[in-house]
Amino acid sequence: MNNQTSYSRYVLVVLCIAVAFTAFILVILNTWSNHKTFTFGIPAVDQVMQGQTYEDGYKAGYQAARQKLSTRPPLPPGTPVTTANGTITSVNAVSLTMVVDSLDTDELVDGVSDTRTVNIATSTAIILRTNLSIQDMEKQMTTWREDGMKKNQPPPAPYKESHLNIADLKPGQTITVVTSNDLRLQSSFTATKILIAK
Numbered sequence: 001m002n003n004q005t006s007y008s009r010y011v012l013v014v015l016c017i018a019v020a021f022t023a024f025i026l027v028i029l030n031t032w033s034n035h036k037t038f039t040f041g042i043p044a045v046d047q048v049m050q051g052q053t054y055e056d057g058y059k060a061g062y063q064a065a066r067q068k069l070s071t072r073p074p075l076p077p078g079t080p081v082t083t084a085n086g087t088i089t090s091v092n093a094v095s096l097t098m099v100v101d102s103l104d105t106d107e108l109v110d111g112v113s114d115t116r117t118v119n120i121a122t123s124t125a126i127i128l129r130t131n132l133s134i135q136d137m138e139k140q141m142t143t144w145r146e147d148g149m150k151k152n153q154p155p156p157a158p159y160k161e162s163h164l165n166i167a168d169l170k171p172g173q174t175i176t177v178v179t180s181n182d183l184r185l186q187s188s189f190t191a192t193k194i195l196i197a198k
Contacts, residue, residue: 080182117188129159
């Protein structure tokens with residue numbers, strides 16, 4: 001047996017071991033990947049890795065957009081947004097945190113979360129609106145028809161308003177915040193008025 005034959009057998013043995021080792025590693029990786037969900041943080045890539053097709057992603061995106069549009073109708077481009085509806089999550093002496101549910105914003109697209117900080121100034125009006133009963137509303141409408149309509153006054157509102165303090169604001173309350181500036185893409189803004197409906 002010459003040296004060339006020995007060398008060829010040596011190379012063949014090494015290649016066989018390398019192939020067997022590679023196959024073993026691939027089997028382990030395949031088994032592990034079947035029990036593990038890969039995520040790269042990129043929605044389109046993650047969907048492919050999880051076995052979703054283009055049609056699945058399109059349908060999911062379309063449904064999400066339709067749902068968002070039904071709850072947050074968009075305003076014409078460039079229109080300043082000075083009101084926002086949402087739920088209070090925390091309150092302190094000078095501000096509150098709320099989750100906004102009335103803006104057509106998306107954190108990934110617009111870079112601002114639906115959780116916003118509302119600063120409360122000494123001039124901020126905190127108002128509770130209590131709906132009038134049917135009887136009280138009918139009385140006010142009768143009075144308005146007899147007198148106010150003749151004087152070109154607007155019809156009466158279907159609620160009465162009372163002023164509250166910051167201490168009356170509680171987590172879980174649904175509020176409407178009014179500002180003097182566009183708040184759509186602001187993570188923090190100062191309220192000129194906070195309305196609570198009852």
